[in-house]
Amino acid sequence: LEGGGGTIVNISSVAGMRYLDRDMIAYHAAKGGLMVFTRAIALKYARQGLRANTICPGLMNTPLVASRIASQYGDGDTKQMIAERDAMCPSGKMGDAWDVAYASLYLASDEAKYVNGTELVVDGGLTARCA
Structure with a gap:
């Protein structure tokens, strides 16, 4: 200031x-x-x-999502977790x-x-x- x-x-x-x-x-x-x-x-x-x-x-599709969040909420299946999160978005994919x-x-x-x-x-x- x-x-x-x-x-x-x-x-x-x-x-x-x-x-x-x-x-x-x-x-x-x-x-x-x-x-x-x-x-x-x-x-x-x-x-x-x-x-x-x-x-x-x-x-958002970030490295954090691909690693930590997928393992915590997606039963360790990163591709499935990303697909589920993409499906939640009106455009069909997360941002970055x-x-x-x-x-x-x-x-x-x-x-x-x-x-x-x-x-x-x-x-x-x-x-x-x-x-």
Whole structure:
């Protein structure tokens, strides 16, 4: 703030917005808390030129999904777990890290200079089903 503002882009999850039918209550609470924290910072410091926004990814195909999550929730069958998660998405496939990266670039750029205190959902329409 001493330098005249800036931009904060936090990464939360759609789990902060919706219950995902998994036993992850602490995860839901933490992600929701991060969203509220980001909005509070955005409002408190807006006049000092600070923008703060949150990206909420949905189901993403990442190395974490292919290893740890598949072994925890997919009975160790990585291909089956990825196929099940792909099927949950309106487009028929999960997003990837690039989808979140491009959203981050947008929010950090001057093109988003009037975007402040909001959540950008990057989920291929997944949460639209839950609205």
